[in-house]
Amino acid sequence: MHPAIQYIQARRGDFAENLKGLLRIPSISTKPEHKADMARAAEWLVHRMQAIGLGHAEVLPTNGHPVVYADWLHAPGKPTVLIYGHYDVQPPEPLDLWTSGPFEPTVRDGKLYARGAVDDKGQVCMHLGALEAHLKTQGTLPINIKLLIEGEEEIGSPNLDSFIKQQLGRLAADLVVISDTAMIAKGWPGITVGLRGMVAFQIDMQGAKSDLHSGGFGGAVENPGFALAQLLARLKDAKGRITIPGFYDDVRRLSPSERRQLAKLPFREKAFLAGVGAPRLHGEEGFTTLERLWARPTLEVNGFLSGFTGTGSKTVLPSRAMAKVSMRLVPNQDPNKIARAFMQYVRRLAPKTVYTTITEISGRGAPWLVSPDDPALQALARAILKGFGKRPVYTRTGGTIPIVPTLAKLLKAPCLLMGIGLPDENAHAPNENLDLDNFHQGMLSAAYLHLELAGESA
Amino acid sequence: MHPAIQYIQARRGDFAENLKGLLRIPSISTKPEHKADMARAAEWLVHRMQAIGLGHAEVLPTNGHPVVYADWLHAPGKPTVLIYGHYDVQPPEPLDLWTSGPFEPTVRDGKLYARGAVDDKGQVCMHLGALEAHLKTQGTLPINIKLLIEGEEEIGSPNLDSFIKQQLGRLAADLVVISDTAMIAKGWPGITVGLRGMVAFQIDMQGAKSDLHSGGFGGAVENPGFALAQLLARLKDAKGRITIPGFYDDVRRLSPSERRQLAKLPFREKAFLAGVGAPRLHGEEGFTTLERLWARPTLEVNGFLSGFTGTGSKTVLPSRAMAKVSMRLVPNQDPNKIARAFMQYVRRLAPKTVYTTITEISGRGAPWLVSPDDPALQALARAILKGFGKRPVYTRTGGTIPIVPTLAKLLKAPCLLMGIGLPDENAHAPNENLDLDNFHQGMLSAAYLHLELAGESA
Numbered sequence: 036m037h038p039a040i041q042y043i044q045a046r047r048g049d050f051a052e053n054l055k056g057l058l059r060i061p062s063i064s065t066k067p068e069h070k071a072d073m074a075r076a077a078e079w080l081v082h083r084m085q086a087i088g089l090g091h092a093e094v095l096p097t098n099g100h101p102v103v104y105a106d107w108l109h110a111p112g113k114p115t116v117l118i119y120g121h122y123d124v125q126p127p128e129p130l131d132l133w134t135s136g137p138f139e140p141t142v143r144d145g146k147l148y149a150r151g152a153v154d155d156k157g158q159v160c161m162h163l164g165a166l167e168a169h170l171k172t173q174g175t176l177p178i179n180i181k182l183l184i185e186g187e188e189e190i191g192s193p194n195l196d197s198f199i200k201q202q203l204g205r206l207a208a209d210l211v212v213i214s215d216t217a218m219i220a221k222g223w224p225g226i227t228v229g230l231r232g233m234v235a236f237q238i239d240m241q242g243a244k245s246d247l248h249s250g251g252f253g254g255a256v257e258n259p260g261f262a263l264a265q266l267l268a269r270l271k272d273a274k275g276r277i278t279i280p281g282f283y284d285d286v287r288r289l290s291p292s293e294r295r296q297l298a299k300l301p302f303r304e305k306a307f308l309a310g311v312g313a314p315r316l317h318g319e320e321g322f323t324t325l326e327r328l329w330a331r332p333t334l335e336v337n338g339f340l341s342g343f344t345g346t347g348s349k350t351v352l353p354s355r356a357m358a359k360v361s362m363r364l365v366p367n368q369d370p371n372k373i374a375r376a377f378m379q380y381v382r383r384l385a386p387k388t389v390y391t392t393i394t395e396i397s398g399r400g401a402p403w404l405v406s407p408d409d410p411a412l413q414a415l416a417r418a419i420l421k422g423f424g425k426r427p428v429y430t431r432t433g434g435t436i437p438i439v440p441t442l443a444k445l446l447k448a449p450c451l452l453m454g455i456g457l458p459d460e461n462a463h464a465p466n467e468n469l470d471l472d473n474f475h476q477g478m479l480s481a482a483y484l485h486l487e488l489a490g491e492s493a
Numbered sequence: 494m495h496p497a498i499q500y501i502q503a504r505r506g507d508f509a510e511n512l513k514g515l516l517r518i519p520s521i522s523t524k525p526e527h528k529a530d531m532a533r534a535a536e537w538l539v540h541r542m543q544a545i546g547l548g549h550a551e552v553l554p555t556n557g558h559p560v561v562y563a564d565w566l567h568a569p570g571k572p573t574v575l576i577y578g579h580y581d582v583q584p585p586e587p588l589d590l591w592t593s594g595p596f597e598p599t600v601r602d603g604k605l606y607a608r609g610a611v612d613d614k615g616q617v618c619m620h621l622g623a624l625e626a627h628l629k630t631q632g633t634l635p636i637n638i639k640l641l642i643e644g645e646e647e648i649g650s651p652n653l654d655s656f657i658k659q660q661l662g663r664l665a666a667d668l669v670v671i672s673d674t675a676m677i678a679k680g681w682p683g684i685t686v687g688l689r690g691m692v693a694f695q696i697d698m699q700g701a702k703s704d705l706h707s708g709g710f711g712g713a714v715e716n717p718g719f720a721l722a723q724l725l726a727r728l729k730d731a732k733g734r735i736t737i738p739g740f741y742d743d744v745r746r747l748s749p750s751e752r753r754q755l756a757k758l759p760f761r762e763k764a765f766l767a768g769v770g771a772p773r774l775h776g777e778e779g780f781t782t783l784e785r786l787w788a789r790p791t792l793e794v795n796g797f798l799s800g801f802t803g804t805g806s807k808t809v810l811p812s813r814a815m816a817k818v819s820m821r822l823v824p825n826q827d828p829n830k831i832a833r834a835f836m837q838y839v840r841r842l843a844p845k846t847v848y849t850t851i852t853e854i855s856g857r858g859a860p861w862l863v864s865p866d867d868p869a870l871q872a873l874a875r876a877i878l879k880g881f882g883k884r885p886v887y888t889r890t891g892g893t894i895p896i897v898p899t900l901a902k903l904l905k906a907p908c909l910l911m912g913i914g915l916p917d918e919n920a921h922a923p924n925e926n927l928d929l930d931n932f933h934q935g936m937l938s939a940a941y942l943h944l945e946l947a948g949e950s951a
Contacts, residue, residue: 244770250892312702
């Protein structure tokens with residue numbers, strides 16, 4: 036057994052313990068009051084990178100939260116891999132639904148619970164563990180490594196494009212490896228070959244200048260809470276299809292063979308539904324659940340607020356209503372075109388009885404798809420087979436990683452999506468967690484990948 | 494000039510100063526944490542009633558917040574008048590829209606600003622001032638008086654019916670006077686001869702057992718925020734008509750003569766719109782603003798909450814959504830029938846992809862209408878002419894006072910609605926206020942009413 040692999044096997048518990056340190060830092064990028072925590076999380080990573088022997092690690096400023104960069108470039112003639120991840124997390128609310136505190140990492144039944152456990156701190160630390168294993172046992176790495184760990188993924192990476200453009204020379208690589216996705220089920224390691232894109236907006240409506248008595252004014256003044264509900268309802272038809280003109284124009288249709296492959300995947304609808312806990316599943320007519328999740332675009336209400344929402348009754352006619360609406364896009368939809376179409380359509384639907392404002396609240400993410408014949412993908416497939424003891428399946432994910440299409444385009448390098456999350460690990464929701472078996476086997480796979488890319492066998 | 498009238502004229506400022514004491518108590522009946530404030534407000538009233546010489550005043554328990562009762566019954570052969578009001582108030586939120594604190598009464602430009610200033614503490618204290626004027630100047634009242642000041646009006650008076658039924662003997666009266674309404678415009682004192690009724694519900698939808706990642710699950714799991722918006726939108730058609738089956742069956746249509754009378758009232762649509770501050774008015778097609786407010790039923794969204802509502806973006810698929818919906822009813826709609834129809838219809842519209850709960854959150858209030866030929870109404874009209882120096886107009890209000898139809902029915906006595914509020918005084922909204930001229934002239938009118946009912950001229 037390769038010494039790096041032995042090293043990981045022998046220290047399994049230590050890596051999880053170390054990860055807890057990063058999980059304790061509430062690095063919530065969307066909340067301005069957590070700016071200092073963002074800096075603390077970046078510093079934690081730099082210290083960890085230096086401790087494992089990467090030598091060069093630093094915090095680089097952007098116009099928003101900083102980027103953590105590190106490299107080890109002492110393997111001449113070997114390929115250079117850029118590893119991307121993020122240290123920022125989603126807000127933890129609603130707090131009352133967490134069994135243990137979101138920033139008090141706790142292990143229960145082989146799972147590590149904390150905000151960011153799987154998305155994405157655990158997956159970043161999986162890579163750091165694999166690098167540590169090589170460096171501590173050999174004093175060297177099989178390949179050249181660069182690490183780019185950003186702090187704005189959860190808010191749509193608004194400053195990353197310009198950062199990458201400024202640092203193109205420093206970031207140049209033969210291959211990009213990104214771990215921010217999930218496998219389809221435990222025991223089914225996979226490689227993600229497709230992503231959805233995203234655009235996100237906030238719609239604000241203002242009717243009266245202040246809240247009114249619903250008896251004294253109701254019937255003669257528009258109710259923004261009702262008007263906004265009505266507008267949102269009109270964004271989809273009775274079959275669940277989005278009504279924005281041109282929305283589906285560029286959607287790439289699945290071929291019959293692709294549909295057959297999707298149908299073969301070990302996706303158990305019953306278990307998926309049980310994990311979700313809803314009375315039944317629901318989506319666009321004419322598509323299976325996996326097709327709806329991976330190959331069809333969506334429009335979701337992420338938040339809605341109007342009027343009195345406390346306990347009991349308050350017969351108020353609200354003056355304001357607010358909704359957050361995001362759309363997940365699939366190949367070959369263009370986020371810029373969709374954003375324009377959405378804004379035009381909402382402006383057209385908005386009644387003249389209220390003042391309506393539309394604000395884009397997140398960076399735009401393009402959808403992405405890669406060919407399973409790519410040689411780098413084949414190397415990763417071999418590494419996963421060794422790390423997990425199973426041949427990986429090729430899947431997609433419904434989520435968005437704007438950096439994937441961006442890096443592929445700017446660095447002109449293929450991207451590998453090596454995700455070790457699970458679909459029921461509550462990324463973005465209460466009780467987020469990370470399966471520690473997957474964390475361990477993912478770390479083994481990462482160490483094997485370095486060897487595979489160097490042309491070494493282990 | 495009658496001594497009681499002289500007394501009121503001489504002490505105009507003192508009555509407003511005294512009222513501030515009651516306005517400082519945050520007696521919010523819908524919030525359990527204000528239970529002690531409710532008791533304090535009731536005690537304040539008992540002390541005030543004793544101080545002006547009513548002799549018998551006490552706090553009577555109910556199954557909810559207590560009732561304040563007082564009487565003076567030393568005018569044998571004269572009619573007995575029961576004065577009804579309420580000491581509870583609406584919640585003050587949103588707090589950031591108040592210019593001065595909701596429970597820090599402040600006079601600006603002849604208006605007294607505080608939650609409850611006009612609804613209804615100011616109007617209760619107007620009656621107490623008139624009684625004080627008679628008692629302090631004559632040592633006696635022209636008629637017999639009973640006062641019933643309840644603490645649950647803003648939550649639909651859930652315990653008042655049973656309280657009145659238990660205390661029928663004690664509350665027996667020849668006439669009921671209620672001051673909890675508004676005049677149509679400053680300088681246009683009026684008597685309210687019609688009220689809308691009300692029913693109010695909360696609809697809760699639960700989809701997944703916890704919030705989900707909108708990328709990982711969006712498209713395959715129902716979004717309760719969207720489903721509830723869709724359900725609410727279906728409660729009205731494109732013309733603003735409520736779609737609940739049978740909703741309009743019992744609505745009494747306005748006669749051509751009634752419509753002509755409404756059109757003659759000094760209602761200025763432009764000023765109404767300016768007060769409201771919305772871009773334009775809005776309502777059911779085919780009706781004027783006053784008709785929409787007074788003679789047509791409504792359905793309003795009073796509150797809506799789902800998902801992430803903070804600053805920025807959170808791409809969550811919410812597990813829950815909640816809306817508060819109330820309906821204002823007009824003669825001859827039956828609140829029980831409408832409540833039943835609403836619940837049946839919402840259950841029918843609710844998709845099977847979420848768990849839906851419908852909860853009634855307020856007592857039911859019947860609509861009410863009185864004939865302008867009533868002799869007691871004529872006495873009040875004469876009193877108002879003297880107090881305000883103007884002949885009153887007969888109006889309706891879009892609001893609901895469930896006690897009016899209840900008292901009329903249980904006590905078998907006519908009700909007089911003597912309201913001195915103004916339409917722009919923000920009852921139920923931030924910056925609620927009371928015009929101090931109206932407070933003063935209303936107090937004069939109340940004192941004159943006692944004399945009119947006693948058959949005395951002044």
